[in-house]
Amino acid sequence: MAENRFTGKVVIVTGGGSGIGAATAHRFAAEGATVVVIGRTRTKLEKVAADAPTGSTVVARVGDVSDEEEITRLVEAVAHDHGRLDTLVNNAGICLPLGSVTDIDAAGWRQVMSTDVDGIFFTSRAALPHLRAVGGSIVNVGSASGLGGDWGLVAYNAAKGAVTNLTNAMALDHGAEGVRVNAVHPSMISTDMVAGFVQSDELSAAALNRVPMGRFGEAAEAAAVITFLASSDASYVNGAHIRVDGGLGASNGNPHVA
Template structure:
């Protein structure tokens, strides 16, 4: 249990922290941007995924703290939070028709995201069109986060 917790934290939190810290001298010089990739699981919890939820939740607040600490240096820090996205990591869900159908029923757009749809939001946050966006968290979830959890009534 502890080894799983540490492994998830090391990848999802420590990795972002140390990579950002290493990049900051350069980012300060060029007025660069950091776009962290979180998850809807950091904005709300899932059953049975405590370590992952905690790590992605920590990434939310790490993004906030970095936006505060580095905005005055010209470094903007934001995050995208994808929902279920068609990637190799999601293959066990995508390949199971029953599980995929359950996800689709919960997503207002009735489908999972494509990687390019997440990349487009990252590109926006990294680009000059978002030049005054700092400390933002953008869910890329097809509207999943708009729900209060009540079942669809139609």
């Protein structure tokens, strides 16, 4: 692991209470950043802060990205309290409710959209003035489900598809302002979300049959790509979309029959 790439930097990670968000917070902190994890559940956030690498700084702040006024106040408070903001990781997201267009209702549709899309819009808009001031960056956490469809995940697919093209538009609009905007698209990462879908050995085997590397990924492996995109090592990377899926996206969709 590269060390101290983020010494003196301030990073916000939304959805920082578990999974990829928690691993990302710890990776930034291990490399010297002051990290503010934002989420809706205080106990989860406080555990992430308590489990941070020795000598590092991870601060827990409760907030809902889908609440425009609340998240705007919170981002402003972070920049004020710490004197700057260098990186925003838009990781907060939900996938429920499941179903097709005829299965889910308007309230379920809006629930997913308000967190997965509106949350990125609100948080990014609040962060951009501070990111411009220091030549910072945004990393959006999309999904393989935003690059192709799934059965029974219409709201999540639509939301993550929006994240994909929102990343493109933001990269165009803000690159000349010195703010780079990129996205990672995880799939088959061992998180609570994946565990909710793969609830049996049979389903696990079927899922892994599609992954060339033959295993689930770890949250830390996604975090490594996120921190790369935020670092000076990626200083000319803007509007990029990086899959973190063990090669799942390399397939044309046919089953593994060899």
